Amino acid sequence: MAIDVDKDGRVGCAYYIAMDQTLVLEEDVSMGGVATVDTLLLQVQPTSIIIPNRAPGDLIEFLERDAHRFDNNENWFGGQGAYVLRYISSAQFDYEAGKEALAKADPRPAKPDPIAILAVGEEPVQSLGSAAHNKLMRVGEKISFESYLSVGCAGAVLTDLERRRRAEGLSSDEEEDMAFLFCVKDIRMNTATDTLLVSGDSLVSLQILQSELHPNVQARFSNSSEPKAKEALSVTGLLQALASSAQGKRRLRQIILRPTTDIRLIQERHRSIEVLLRPENQEIAKNMRMLLRKVKNAKTLLLHVKKGFAMVSTQLKRAVHALKGVSEVDVFDKIRNEVDVNRFLYLGDIIMRTIDFRLSKESGHAEIHAGASEYLDGLRREFANVCHILPELKDSVVRETPREAARFIRHCTVMPQIGFLVATELDPETGEGAYHGQNDPDSEWVMCFVSEDMGYYKNRLMLDLDSQYGDLLSRIADEEIEVMMALATEVMEHEGAILHASDLFAELDSMLALALAAEKYNWTAPTMTTSNVIDITGGRHPLQELLVPSYIPNDTTVAGGCGTGGIAINGGRMELAPSMLILTGPNNSGKSVYMRQVALIVYLAHTGSYVPATCATIGVTDRILTRIATRETVVDDESAFLVDLKQAAFSMNFATRRSLLLIDEFGKGTTAESGSALLAAYLTYFLDLGTESPKVLAGTHFHEVFDNEFLRSGKNIAFAHMDARLDPEAEDLEEQITFLYRLVPGRGPSSLGVMCAAVSDVPSNIIRRAEALVALQNENESLLEVCSGLSEEDRLELKQAELIARNFLELQFQGLGHGEDGGASIRELLQAILAPKEEGTSNMMATNCDRF
CATH class of the missing domain: 1.10.1420.10 (MutS, DNA mismatch repair protein; Chain A, domain 3)
Structure with a gap:
């Protein structure tokens, strides 16, 4: 992967997928900065990154945080990074050089020159109609040359691939092998068009992605092009586990991480899932999943077509023909019409007559059948x-x-x-x-x-x-x-058909996995609409409901700017939907889970999946932006509050009226006065956008924002809180508060922070002190005066000190004694004053004073 960022924060990126032999360019992102780079790293998971030696300092610091660290001999890893970071000459990121490299790398054959214009005494120039110009025009059909940084990054990637092919003085045979490994068979560009954009922070906060390093250190750093990380509890991990084949898992990951705003494509996937969920198709779908487990990844090793691909392809095609209600469903039509089973049977017969697989398994290498030659x-x-x-x-x-x-x-x-x-x-x-x-x-x-x-x-x-x-x-x-x-030559002549069939089976596998998820977790098909609304009935969090014995579903109704103004709810009755929903209520009552569940339902709907809800109407959403989790690291010198502010600024810069924003406890990293003021200003900014206002879900404990009317009320704002039942008289602390996890309209009266602390086993003396301070605050008492007062122990100690001082001042020194016959010494008098008061001490002091 090559990454470049200019002085204005514009981000360009290009990367090479070795398994697909594909060069991918990302569309340049204006003002993207490090946040966009973070998102790209989470989606692509590169094993090697190259950046120009003139890269901005913040980009270098960010990438070095997770990069491999080598010792001086470069033989042992001193760190546990996710990728190798290399710096190369900035000239390799040049835009013109990148265009030229892309033209040369285009795998399609060049058209003959209709016109060839030569300058006298000079080399041929690139002119209209020249071969070079034709190649650029053909590449321009796939990518946009307006993404200057990404085109330069593509040139850097192609140069690096060429360097690898020529590394270490390879022989001609070895060079041919390396050329096969690092060749470019396709060039494509990912654009923001028809794509739901989600930042890296949002992917992690919503647990769409949650990777963790491989537990085996040797496997983690093996020389493999595949990232050695495994998916933890996340939406991606939940769904990928239901796919049957390696290519199906890869395709499903692509679908999840590239949610689309194309309603036609989403509805196409919904129809595919609907067909697979029909009762009459249940056994066929189950049989398909069993067959797909036998399909090897043709892109990893094309010769895996050897034993099972031909027969399994035939059986899968027959299974698709047996499905009921598949008319006009794209993936099934392609499998029925474009998978040439006879070709695969012919190849399978040749391979079976050539290779003795039983002997090959016993000997550990390929054994040729008698009669093959x-x-x-x-x-x-x-x-x-x-x-x-x-x-x-x-x-x-x-x-x-x-x-x-x-x-x-x-x-x-x-x-x-x-x-x-x-x-x-x-x-x-x-x-x-x-x-x-x-x-x-x-x-x-x-x-x-x-x-x-x-x-x-x-x-x-x-x-x-x-x-x-x-x-x-x-x-x-x-x-x-x-x-x-x-x-091998015979098989490679049919490479295109094999890879096309493999891609179709991967698509089928991903649809089977989504259908299995819908059946297993009771998900339903959402209704996609161009209206700027979100209407969810009985919504659930797809991960949280797996971790609790019972989950309380909740509804959601919000509409962004220029929406329909109202949506059909409550039995068809039209009600006005707000653009902002503010959540309050006790700590640990489920506010954050509720906001995440809404975002995940919207996200899953845009992947073409069914969603965890009784029913849902989802308007096309272009971005999901969050201010939820603060990802801190000792490598960065930024405070948690500064990170929160950057996330908030990113949301304000990139939000549109079709965006969904999640704001959870913004402003908690500073004083209550400053935090509440910032929150009020932040929310007011989105409300003032009017017809361009996005859909906002916000959770806060700053009740003073509403008590002091910092945030004006209106039709575009609604309040709700998570319900809880209180029983202060209960003897068991855990029974004093019962969280109902049910969303009810209106503001919550209190966050009940002290009661939640008591349930969490905070020491009782701290709880009593906190309750006293809360009571004084509710009575508008000055906490400064209260906190400056003395405790009973402090008052007794002060009274003792005052008595000692008064006794000392009452002494009348008429002469100096030296003890014994000369009277009490000064040391004895002072010891008598400072000693703890006992019976008779005052009389002794008085007698001694009279003797001076």
Whole structure:
């Protein structure tokens, strides 16, 4: 992945997907900054990142936070980063160089030049109609050259791929292999058009993504192009677990992370899920999932078409034909009409007649069937004859050997690239064969190598056999390679059809997974509309409901600017829907979960999935922006409050009337006065947008904002709170408050923070002190005066000190005593004053004072 950010915060990005051999460009994002980079990292999960050496400091600091750290020898990882970060020359990110690299990388054949204009005495120029111009025009059909930074990033990626192909002085054969690994077969561009945009903070806050590093450190840092992270409890992990094949999981992840605003595509996916959920199709869908588990990923290893792809493809196509109600459903129509089963059966037959899979499994390498190659069969028969005569060869050698040395001859063998050999017993003193032609001037024995207890020699007979038979084993191995290469060539001629079928099966698998989720978790089909509204009845959080014994569903009704003004609810009655819903109520009562569940329902609806609700009407939403979780790290020098402010600023800069904003406890990182003022100003900003106001869900404990009327009321704002039942007289602290997790209209009277603290086992003396302070606040008492007062213990200590001071001042020193006959000493008097008061102490002091 290559990333570039200019001085105005504009972000460009391009990355290469090795499995698909595809170069992807992202549309430039104005004012995106590090927040957009964070989102791209979460979606793409790159293993290597390159940035220009002139990159902004904040980008470098952000990327270095999660990058691999190497020691001086670069042989051992000193950190546990998610990717390798490299800096390259800024010239490699040049826009013009990027255009030229994209034109060269376009895999489609160039059209002939209709016009060729040459400058006299100069090289051919790029002119209208030239091959270079035609290539640029063809690339321009797929990407937008107005994304200057991303085009430069694409050039940097292509240059890096070329560097990898030419690295380490590869031989011609190796270079061809590397060219296959790093070739570009497709170029595409992701644009913001028809895409629901979600920031990286929102993806994490809503638990759409929740990755964690692989628990095995060796596996985490293995040399693989696949990221070594596993999905924790998240929406992506929940749905991916229901997919049956590797390509299905990858496709489902793409669908989840690229939610669309194209209602036609969303409705198409809904129809697919509806077909798969029909009762008459239940057994067929179950059979499909079992078949898809047998389909290997053709993009990972195309030759996995070998044993199962042909038959499974046939069975899957038959299963699709058997589905009821599939008319005009795109994915099913494509499988029925575009998957050429006969071609796959033909390929499967060729492969099955070429490779013996049973023997291959036993030997650990590909074994060729007899009859696949007449020449190979002849070599094998010849080698079998040679193996048959090896005992006779040993007898011939023994006969030519002196009788006393015959016992040292072990056997005769034949080895690849070495040929025929005689094995003799080793002499431990000399390290040579006990017999190797001694006393036989007519036969010269040449040692080839030594094993543990034998030496291998060539004599005249072995050389004659080499000349007669040649290197049979090497010839057999070469012919097996030729047969496999011919098979590979035959299969690769059908590569396009195989990959197309694999993509269709991945789409089918993803739809089956969404259908299974809808059936398993009782999700329903949402109604998508162009109206700027969200109307949810009986909404549930898709993850939270899996963790509790029972979940209380809640409704939601909001409408953004220029919406319909009202939506059908409560049995068809039209009511005005606000653009902002403000939530209050006790801590831990479910406000944050409620806001997240609304956002997740909207998000899932835009992926084409069913949603966890009784029914839902979802207007097309272009962005989901959140100010919920504060992701802190010791690497950043920003406070939690500053991070919150940046998230708020990002929401204000990018929100439109079709956006959904979630604001949870904004302003809590500073004083109550400043926090409440900022919250009021923040919410007022969105309300003042009028017809351009987005849909906003906000949760807060700043009741003074409403008590002091910092936020004016109106038709576009509504209040609600999470209900709770109080029983202060209950003996058990946990029974004093019961959270009902039910959303009710109106403002909540209190956050009940002290009571929640008591339930959470905060020490009782702290609870009593907090209750006293809350009571004084409710009575408008000055907490400054109360907190400056002394406790009973402090008052007793002060009274004791005052008595000591008064006794000291009452002393009358008429002379100095030195103890014994001279009277009490000054030390004794002071000790008497400072000593704890006991009975008779005052009398002793008075007597001593009189003696001075």
